[in-house]
Amino acid sequence: MVEAEASTDRLTVVLGITGGIAAYKSVSIARAFVLAGHDVHIVATEGALRFIGRPTLEAISRNPVHTDLYEGVAEVRHVALGQRADLIVVAPATAHTIASLAAGLAGDLLGTTILASTAPLVVAPAMHMEMWHHASTQANIETLRARGVTIVGPDDGQLTGSDSGPGRMVEPEALVSAALGVLAPRDLRGRSILISAGGTREPLDPVRFLGNRSSGRQGVALATAARDRGAHVVLVAAHLDVDAPAGVHLETVGTTEELRRAMLAHADEADTVIMAAAVADFRPTTVATGKIKKDALGDELQLTLERTPDVLVELTSARRHGQRIVGFAAETESDATRRVEIGAEKARRKGVDLLVLNQVGWQQGFSSSSNNVTILDGSGSVVAEAEGDKLSVAHRILDLLR
Secondary structure (H helix, E strand, C coil), X not given: CCCHHHHHHCCEEEEXXXXXXXXXXXXXXXXXXXXXXXXXXEEECCCHHHCCCHHHHHXXXXXXCECCCCCCHHHCHHHHHHHHCCEEEEEEECHHHHHHHHHCCCCCHHHHXXXXXXXXXXEEECCCHHHHHCHHHHHHHHHXXXXXXXXXXXXXXXXXXXXXXXXXXXXXXXXHHHXXXXXXXXXXXXXXXXXXXXXXXXXXXXXCEECCCCCCHHHHHHHHHHHHCCCEEEEEEECCCCCCCCCCEXXXXXXXXXXXXXXXXXXXXXXXXXXXXXXXXXXXXXXXXXXXXXXXXXXXXXXXXXXCCCHHHHHXXXXXXXXXXXXXXXXXXXXXXXXXXXXXXXXXXXXXXXXEEEECECCECCCCCEEEEEEEECCCCEEEEEEEEXXXXXXXXXXXXX
């Protein structure tokens, strides 16, 4: 769930599922919308229910699944669903469904719901590659795009059977992100935002390194949210576990020094700098040119480490007038009051405008799709809290930078 203050952003999402093998991914799509705090209503075609069962869809969406145009006639259900929807997503969208949408046909509940709605429509194609490349499918896609429909995908990858090529439905996380991006406020249009993400690694030898467990998910979510809200985004990425979003300027780095150089190079052009990357605090004073052989060293290996540059302090020290800088702090302190005290001291020492503080541990905070953060201002005062999927948390952070 998103925090209480953000609950007014709860959306009514109609998820249309049609009869393709990729329908199994729709369970994850529905779940992602629900976990983000939205009210999900599934309209499934009869073909879709041949691939995935109604009880599963109802359990995940927490609402009855609608299939029949002649159900709920008294409430004129196809009109009611369409009028209530804030967003309609069709995933998977078969070649037949895309053709029907392009022609404006209303032969089933999904078609009539879409025609009865003014909500944004997002379509995720899924079909065999020959069907995707067919001239009629491409013409139908262009017709839908010309009407303002958002087409997400398809990806290029393994299809049903042994074939591989374009036609694979995009993964649920990417689709949900793109769909919510359609509704994102464009309040950052004209702004330039520099974001770091991931975890730096300091080599010991050509094989081994000192690093951390950061996946880069929160930084990628920030880049995605900022892009969707109209900003020009530069993402400096160190060893991401997830794909960087399309539509941003991506620069990949490995070590803290590489990240430092990239951030300082881009900082002058940024209105806002967000240091979400987990930077290695120490590095070996010497790096072996060949693999360190354990048998040659005995039972112990002694390393001499030196501190890496404090990139965040360098950024705040060199900030230009009006530039805002956001830092992140991951702390293992379990006591919430003490954790905030540690964060407040860090916010003041680093000279940031905002500090995003979260608790981490052996089983907490890393490689997760959700986050729970406390946001402090430069003086160390708590200004907001956010909990939920990382994209929702990202939007909450950006809300404070408007």
